[in-house]
Amino acid sequence: MKKIVIFYSLDGNTRFIAENIAKTIDADLLELKLKKEINSKGFMKYFWAGKSVMTKANPELLPIDKNVQEYDLLVIGTPVWAFTYAPALNTFFEQNTIKNKKVALFCCHGGQKGPVFKKMKEALIGNEILSEIDFQEPLKNDHVKNIEKAEHWAENIIKSL
Numbered sequence: 001m002k003k004i005v006i007f008y009s010l011d012g013n014t015r016f017i018a019e020n021i022a023k024t025i026d027a028d029l030l031e032l033k034l035k036k037e038i039n040s041k042g043f044m045k046y047f048w049a050g051k052s053v054m055t056k057a058n059p060e061l062l063p064i065d066k067n068v069q070e071y072d073l074l075v076i077g078t079p080v081w082a083f084t085y086a087p088a089l090n091t092f093f094e095q096n097t098i099k100n101k102k103v104a105l106f107c108c109h110g111g112q113k114g115p116v117f118k119k120m121k122e123a124l125i126g127n128e129i130l131s132e133i134d135f136q137e138p139l140k141n142d143h144v145k146n147i148e149k150a151e152h153w154a155e156n157i158i159k160s161l
């Protein structure tokens with residue numbers, strides 16, 4: 001079974017979890033990167049990033065070097081922005097037809113994940129959603145506990161297949 005962890009991360013939390021999951025289940029890693037990345041320093045990021053969610057923006061991504069169609073299991077991760085997934089994933093979902101895949105979802109947030117998983121599932125209709133899990137700013141909070149949580153979750157997904 002071919003496995004891939006696909007994610008976007010502005011401040012590194014989602015990347016931190018994605019890397020640990022990929023290592024645990026021996027999956028490839030695909031980081032979605034914006035052609036024009038938001039400056040992650042300072043308060044303005046909330047303005048720009050928040051606006052891009054509200055306007056349902058499809059920001060341009062840098063070219064992707066993986067063919068998602070080759071994979072059986074997709075683990076997809078996002079930071080929570082305004083209670084939903086980051087706009088980079090809008091673009092990814094639009095540019096890649098994801099159907100008949102096994103999918104697991106994770107997110108990183110600051111304490112209010114809202115309906116992020118419901119919205120991801122709506123965008124991923126036609127796939128089998130295996131599991132979902134959220135992490136509260138793992139880089140600021142207990143690293144070790146969050147790594148263990150991510151590893152345990154990822155191992156259980158593989159066991160359930």
Ligand SMILES: Cc1cc2nc3c(=O)[nH]c(=O)nc-3n(C[C@H](O)[C@H](O)[C@H](O)COP(=O)(O)O)c2cc1C
Nearest residue numbers: 009010011012013014049079082083109110111112
């Ligand atoms: C524009 C913006 C909107 C956010 N909206 C939310 C939110 O609705 N709920 C929440 O709990 N955290 C929110 N956050 C905090 C992030 O979800 C949190 O810091 C997350 O860990 C960031 O992941 P990253 O480091 O991978 O970018 C927001 C952050 C930004 C920049």
